[in-house]
Amino acid sequence: MTYWRRYLFEPLLNNNPITIQMLGICSALAVTTNLKTALTMCIAVIVVLTVSSGIISAIRHHIPSSIRLIIQITIIASMVIVIDQILQAWFFEISQVLSIFVSLIVTNCLVMGRTEGFAMHNDVVPSILDALGNAAGYSLILIFVASIREILGMGTLLGIPLLPLAEHGGWFEPMAFMQKAPSAFFIIGLLIWGIRSIKTEQVEPAKITLHNTPPVSATSREGGS
Amino acid sequence: MSWISRKFHNMPNDSTAKAFCMATLVGVTCALTVSATAVLLKPQRQANQEAFRQQRMDTMLSSLPGLKDVLQNSDADTLQSLFIDLNTGTAAEPAQIENFKAQALTVSDNSNAEIYTLALDDSIDIAGIEQRPNLIEVHLLQKKGVLDLLVLPIYGRGYQSTIRAWLTLSGDLNTVVALSVFEQAETPGIGARITETAWQQLWAQKQLHNENGDVALSVVTGKATNANEVDGISGATRTGLGINSMIQFWLGDYGFAPFLDKLRTGEIPMRAS
Numbered sequence: 001m002t003y004w005r006r007y008l009f010e011p012l013l014n015n016n017p018i019t020i021q022m023l024g025i026c027s028a029l030a031v032t033t034n035l036k037t038a039l040t041m042c043i044a045v046i047v048v049l050t051v052s053s054g055i056i057s058a059i060r061h062h063i064p065s066s067i068r069l070i071i072q073i074t075i076i077a078s079m080v081i082v083i084d085q086i087l088q089a090w091f092f093e094i095s096q097v098l099s100i101f102v103s104l105i106v107t108n109c110l111v112m113g114r115t116e117g118f119a120m121h122n123d124v125v126p127s128i129l130d131a132l133g134n135a136a137g138y139s140l141i142l143i144f145v146a147s148i149r150e151i152l153g154m155g156t157l158l159g160i161p162l163l164p165l166a167e168h169g170g171w172f173e174p175m176a177f178m179q180k181a182p183s184a185f186f187i188i189g190l191l192i193w194g195i196r197s198i199k200t201e202q203v204e205p206a207k208i209t210l211h212n213t214p215p216v217s218a219t220s221r222e223g224g225s
Numbered sequence: 226m227s228w229i230s231r232k233f234h235n236m237p238n239d240s241t242a243k244a245f246c247m248a249t250l251v252g253v254t255c256a257l258t259v260s261a262t263a264v265l266l267k268p269q270r271q272a273n274q275e276a277f278r279q280q281r282m283d284t285m286l287s288s289l290p291g292l293k294d295v296l297q298n299s300d301a302d303t304l305q306s307l308f309i310d311l312n313t314g315t316a317a318e319p320a321q322i323e324n325f326k327a328q329a330l331t332v333s334d335n336s337n338a339e340i341y342t343l344a345l346d347d348s349i350d351i352a353g354i355e356q357r358p359n360l361i362e363v364h365l366l367q368k369k370g371v372l373d374l375l376v377l378p379i380y381g382r383g384y385q386s387t388i389r390a391w392l393t394l395s396g397d398l399n400t401v402v403a404l405s406v407f408e409q410a411e412t413p414g415i416g417a418r419i420t421e422t423a424w425q426q427l428w429a430q431k432q433l434h435n436e437n438g439d440v441a442l443s444v445v446t447g448k449a450t451n452a453n454e455v456d457g458i459s460g461a462t463r464t465g466l467g468i469n470s471m472i473q474f475w476l477g478d479y480g481f482a483p484f485l486d487k488l489r490t491g492e493i494p495m496r497a498s
Contacts, residue, residue, distance in 0.1 A: 030413070059251075062233075064244040071251050078255035082262045089269035092277065100413055181414075 007129035011137035013199075017110050018141040019192045020202060024110035028142055029184040031101050035158050038146030040087070040094045042139035044102050046132065048079045049111050053119040053131035060120050072115045077106045110138055145187050153178030274408070281407035282364075282376070282391060305367075308360050312343070314483025316493060317360050325360045345479070352381030352474035353467075363484075372396045372488065377481055381471035384463040386410035388419070388471065394433065398485055401442065404428040416464035427455050433476065440476045443469045 017023045024045075031041040052075050056063070063071050084102045087095035095102075105111060114134050119127040150156060152175050155163035164170020177183050196202045236243040308317040308325070317325070342356040364376035373396045380389040389408035394401060404425055411417045418424055432452040435441035441453040444465035449456050457465045474480055487493045 062238065062243075062247060064238050064240075064247060066239065067244050067248055071247065074251055074255050078259050081259050085262045085266050085270070088273065089266040092270075092273040096277075099410060 003126070004129050007126055008133040008136075011130070011133040012140060013137070013195070014202075016137040016141065016195075017113070017134050018138055018188065019195055021110075021113065023113050024108050024138055025188070027101055027104060027108055028138075028145060028188065029181045031098065032142055032146040032149050032184050033179050034150040034154065034156075035143065035146045037094065037097050038142045040091065040098055041101060042135070042142055044080075044083050044087070044098075045105060045108070045110070045138060046135040048076065048083060048105050049114060049135045050128055050131045052076045052079050052111065053115055053127045054124055056115045057119040057122060057124045057127035063120070068120065069112075069116065072112065072120075073106065076111055076115065080105045110134065141188070141191070144191065145184050148187055149178045149183060153183075278389075278407050281405055284405075306362055306364050308362050309481075309484050311357065311359055311361055311480065311484070314481075314485075314487045321360060325358075343479070349479055350474075351470045353470070354381055354387075354474075357479065363481075368396075372398075374402060375488075377475065379471050379475040379480075380408075381467060381474060383409060383411050383467035384416050384461070385412065388464070388467060390468075390471075392472070392475075398489060399433045401428050401431040401433060411461070411464050415458070416461040418458050418461065419464060419468070424456075424458060431455060440473060442472050442476075 011017060015021070018025065018028055027041065027045075031037050052072070055075055056072055080103060083105075084095070084099060087098065087102060114131055118130045122130070147157060150158075151162060155161060155165050155172050155174050163172035166173045233243075233246065236246070308322045309315065310317045310321065342358050344356050345354065361378060363378070365372060366374040366376075375394045375396075375398065377392045377394070378389070379392050380387060382388075386409050388406060388411070390404055390406040392401070393403045393405070406419050406425070409417065409419060411419065427449070430452075431442055431454075433440060433442045435453050443454060444457050445454045446457045446462055446465070476482060476485070484493075
């Protein structure tokens with residue numbers, strides 16, 4: 001019973017979709033200004049990815065290869081609409097903030113990457129485990145980035161004040177930069193550096209060397225939004 | 226049935242017929258799922274929208290300077306809601322209101338829609354709303370029988386969504402007290418900044434009309450240079466233009482202009498308190 005562990009836990013750190021595969025970066029920038037929206041986005045991605053992977057894996061023998069991408073997108077998009085409707089009905093406030101990003105799960109490379117790359121060639125149970133694992137790996141990074149951005153940008157976590165704000169007589173001056181999208185790039189960049197310093201097997205060989213300069217480690221793996 | 230299913234299973238996966246079958250099956254299944262969710266959850270979503278609209282209204286009214294004192298010093302029903310007939314600019318008859326509300330509940334019956342809505346030609350429809358209801362609800366606040374605040378609902382097409390807002394005018398029907406956007410789905414971080422308090426505060430004390438008496442209140446690109454202009458949000462030019470069109474339409478002849486004229490001339494008497 002070790003195979004399901006591999007599907008489930010490998011994507012958490014060793015093959016994380018964000019830090020290794022570089023997938024789903026743009027939503028990771030957009031929704032991580034605070035932990036609450038990040039958590040909602042994580043749940044949405046987990047549900048969409050798991051259910052779509054399960055469905056696509058179940059009907060994979062009947063999907064003609066000429067129209068496989070369209071069929072995958074149709075299934076994913078339908079799931080996304082259903083999730084968006086549920087958010088609007090029962091989590092209205094969060095949906096006001098997240099609606100556009102939830103719609104964009106359709107174009108999240110992570111979802112298409114896993115359905116096309118894994119669910120199309122594997123049985124239902126491994127596909128669901130792989131989807132859960134990858135969505136959890138994505139969620140892990142989102143939660144990490146969102147926690148840092150909310151604490152340093154607003155002095156709160158999940159809306160609960162953690163650091164005494166200067167405007168209320170404390171010592172902490174919120175860093176407005178942390179609430180802007182580029183800060184997520186820096187945090188994810190530092191995170192990748194950190195992980196690869198510990199897990200040196202993740203460091204990629206240099207692809208280019210410049211004349212008269214020491215070799216540069218290029219991390220330009222193919223990625224996407 | 227088993228014959229069809231066997232035939233389907235035996236079809237070669239790369240045949241055109243199979244591609245058509247799968248596309249149809251997946252398409253129909255997904256369409257049914259999406260439609261069922263949308264229809265089942267519609268009442269809940271509408272209730273949320275309505276509650277949010279009411280909440281924005283309350284927040285806006287309670288944030289207006291001095292309004293809290295006014296409400297505390299006067300009897301509670303000084304803030305009144307009024308259905309007005311946009312075609313005549315007068316207060317609507319109770320029977321009209323009943324019909325209008327009943328019609329809103331049975332949207333599917335479009336047989337005599339022209340009684341309730343006015344279809345707008347492209348030349349008139351600058352706000353991009355295609356049709357306009359004949360009755361609309363406005364809110365008035367009176368102080369000692371004199372109009373103090375008038376809250377008008379306005380809406381129209383922004384850059385990528387319908388923007389809905391309350392425009393509050395003071396008793397002179399020219400000075401803006403507040404603009405409060407309560408529904409939009411513009412680009413987050415750019416157009417969606419119209420919901421930020423800092424930007425909405427720029428609207429206070431702006432003038433609706435210029436010296437020629439034309440409606441001139443507008444969002445400009447860059448900094449405002451006179452009392453009719455509001456600073457634009459950089460990157461959100463089209464959202465700003467959408468708001469300008471909304472103002473031009475709703476304060477024009479097909480919007481509230483007939484009603485405002487009647488208020489100015491006193492044809493709609495303020496109820497003495």
